[in-house]
Amino acid sequence: MIQRRTALALLASPLLLTGCGGGAEATERRRPSRRPTPVPETSVPETSAAPAPQGIPGLGPERSAAIPGRCAQAVVVTGRGRNSPRCTAVLHRRTPTGWQAGPAWPAHNALHGWSAHHMAGDLRSPIGVHTLSDAGGLLPDPGSRLPYHRSGGFRSPGTGFEGESLEGSFDYVVAIDYNRRPGTSPLDWTRPLGPERGGGVWLHVDHGGPTHGCVGLAKAHMKDLLRTLDPDRHPVIVMGPADWLAR
Incomplete structure (x- = not known):
């Protein structure tokens, strides 16, 4: 045992x-040792990142963010200085790769420049991002996509600040939606902010000198705008001195 x-x-x-x-x-x-069969390395092609959409030159993050997402047309008016009556206007179009700039057009703004708090009679153009909803003029519709209001009320007699004739200044206008009711004639004088805040601020034909608050462009450029600005693309105007736009 x-x-x-x-x-x-x-x-x-x-x-x-x-x-x-x-x-x-x-x-x-x-067991006999077995070495694993080496697996050949395969090269993975490097993928380049898609380029960032092109923004609007001269606009800083605050101004760019103020442009509505559905907006596909933006008129950028860049003043030479806070107190200057001279500026440049450029129409930008949104594309799948970003904003595309059109030609630069010389223009005039108000006699004393720009204001972030425009008041009636201050002879300054209102800084801001404003929609563009309505157009009109003394002359027949040149093919405007915006609603066009023709009226004899667009006559502009008299002379400007430098003695230039104002005749024909309102042959074509696009109302800037500052202190106005969109969807009405540019001649409508409804002032939602009150009459003391001014109004009747337009893009109109340049008479060759400073304005009371509007932006003046050459007649040919006004016709281009009227034929291009499309309500289905929700156009806006971004306007002010260069240093403000760059913020």
Whole structure:
């Protein structure tokens, strides 16, 4: 009996020493070593990131953010200085790759420059981002996409600040939606902010000198605007001195 127990103990001792993990190691030692077949490396082509959409030159983050997302046409009027009556206007169109600029047009703004809080009679143009909803003029509609209101009320007699004739200044106009009711003739004098805040601020034909608050463009450029500005593209005007626009 003693001999039989001793023989059983000798047979069981390897299992006690190896355990579960040890059994696997022992099996590995009995197998010939095999090196894994190397897998050839495949080169992954570098993908270049898509270019960021092109923004409107001269506009900083605040001004760019103020342009409504649905807007696809923006007239940017850049003043030479806060107190200057001279400026430049550029029509920008939104494309799948960003904003595309048209030609730069010389223009005039108000005699004393710009104001962030325009008041009637201050002879300053109102800084801001304003929608463009309605057009009109003394002359027949040249093919405007905006609603066009023709009226004899667009006559502009007299002379400007530099003695220039104002005749023909309102042959074509686009109302800037500052302190006015969109969807009406530019001649509508409703003033939601009150009459003391001014109004009747338009894009109109340049008479060759400073304005009371409007922006004056050459007659040919006004016709281009009227034929291009599309209510379905929700046009706006962004206007002010260059340093304000850059914020």
